[in-house]
Amino acid sequence: MKGTSYSKVPTGIEGLDSMLEGGLPKGRIILVRGSPGAGKSILCSHYLFNGATKFGENGIYVSLEESKHQLFREMKLFDMDFKSLEEENQVAFIDASPIRHTPAETKLGNIRVGRRDFSLMALGKLIQTKAEEWKAERIVIDPLTALSLQYSDDIRRWEMMLDLLEILGRTSATCILTEDLRAPSLAGEIPIEDYAVHGVILMQSLEMGKGAVKTIRIVKMRESKHDDQTRIYQIDEAGIVVYPTTAWSI
Numbered sequence: 001m002k003g004t005s006y007s008k009v010p011t012g013i014e015g016l017d018s019m020l021e022g023g024l025p026k027g028r029i030i031l032v033r034g035s036p037g038a039g040k041s042i043l044c045s046h047y048l049f050n051g052a053t054k055f056g057e058n059g060i061y062v063s064l065e066e067s068k069h070q071l072f073r074e075m076k077l078f079d080m081d082f083k084s085l086e087e088e089n090q091v092a093f094i095d096a097s098p099i100r101h102t103p104a105e106t107k108l109g110n111i112r113v114g115r116r117d118f119s120l121m122a123l124g125k126l127i128q129t130k131a132e133e134w135k136a137e138r139i140v141i142d143p144l145t146a147l148s149l150q151y152s153d154d155i156r157r158w159e160m161m162l163d164l165l166e167i168l169g170r171t172s173a174t175c176i177l178t179e180d181l182r183a184p185s186l187a188g189e190i191p192i193e194d195y196a197v198h199g200v201i202l203m204q205s206l207e208m209g210k211g212a213v214k215t216i217r218i219v220k221m222r223e224s225k226h227d228d229q230t231r232i233y234q235i236d237e238a239g240i241v242v243y244p245t246t247a248w249s250i
């Protein structure tokens with residue numbers, strides 16, 4: 001492919017950056033899907049922390065599940081001090097978890113809007129304003145599932161995704177959205193989210209005979225060369241470490 005190589009945005013997780021041949025494609029939106037406890041929030045934190053401390057890029061953490069206090073405390077255990085980064089205006093934290101508890105219908109001026117529309121409008125506005133204010137080059141939304149669960153039908157969920165992607169696209173930041181891995185549907189169909197985003201990374205725990213191993217795979221990454229193997233990773237006191245080992249060689 002001539003002339004289509006993107007500038008890359010390193011996550012700072014060495015093994016993952018090798019898989020990505022340098023990093024995430026700049027200005028694009030990547031979905032990280034994984035089972036609960038797979039390390040999605042840790043991955044997002046590495047991404048923003050390394051961005052701020054190693055690459056001089058400001059970031060925004062939009063959390064739809066954990067409170068700021070919880071997340072800051074957990075990440076401190078991995079030597080990531082988000083409190084200092086926030087004080088130094090390098091990483092902003094948006095605690096969007098209350099959005100799930102807004103009333104079913106809200107009045108916005110003279111317009112009566114449903115909870116879902118309001119949630120997304122409010123969140124979108126907030127992200128946009130913060131991104132401009134902080135000149136954010138990295139944004140994470142963790143987990144998107146908290147928002148998408150509000151939409152039972154695929155069409156509404158699709159519209160929600162497109163609205164959100166448009167808002168994120170306007171910021172021109174490189175974004176990671178996370179999603180919980182649910183049981184695969186019987187038909188094995190591809191979730192609609194996968195079509196809307198630029199890339200999909202899968203984090204899973206697999207039974208491998210010797211016990212469970214954590215595996216990571218780049219399912220898709222449009223217009224960029226990447227590793228197509230399933231690799232092993234671990235979480236230790238330094239956070240996520242991705243090994244060059246393939247899942248099939250152990």
Ligand SMILES: Nc1ncnc2c1ncn2[C@@H]1O[C@H](COP(=O)(O)OP(=O)(O)O)[C@@H](O)[C@H]1O
Nearest residue numbers: 034035036037038039040041042043235236237
């Ligand atoms: N010090 C540690 N050593 C090893 N694993 C850890 C440590 N701290 C947390 N973990 C692992 O990290 C997981 C939580 O990661 P997290 O990013 O919150 O998951 P997710 O966001 O995908 O639900 C826990 O399930 C645990 O397995």
Ligand SMILES: [Mg+2]
Nearest residue numbers: 040041065142
């Ligand atoms: Mg999480």
